[in-house]
Amino acid sequence: MKLGVNHSNGLIWSLTSWTTNYYPPLGIFTLDWDPNGRQLEIRGRWVVYWRSGNFTASGNKFEFILPDERLLFNFSIVSNKNEDCLTYTSEKDDQNGEYLPEWVMSFYGRLYNYNGGVDIARADNCGGYNTDGGCQRSSWPPDCLADFDDQYELKKGYFKPITSIFTS
16 A cells, blocks of 8 residues: 655545445545654544654554554665655465455544454544543634634433423
8 A cells, every 4th residue: 555645646545435334435534644744644534643653664663553473564765856645565484364454444544454353553542532542632612612702512412302292
């Protein structure tokens, strides 16, 4: 798989989720290569939920890609006048195909390897408030609401069921 941008034609290589597991139109989550930050990003509706963190060439790994000895990757980063991209292959010589590198972006933001179901990144655990494991903090309220001088307070609650005596 290749993630990145082709500078000669403007083509962007990315991985986008489906709408649901069984409905293939494009979903809200996309895995992109950020050539400026030189890291992977998972975005949901243009908001960055997760970043892979720094890449260490000596260890051939990203800071926040979940380690799993069953599935290790060889990453290759290309940056020149024609393209900025990342590709990957399997580190193991997997004769039976059990852990072939086939990344899938789920409709709820989980990046995993199709064969073996091994997690690579969990943007579905990033709610905008924590920064664990590459999660990105989001700002609330959005800048577009700042002009209204409304005060927002984060609250948590539950709905109380009401039994109606009216029938139709």
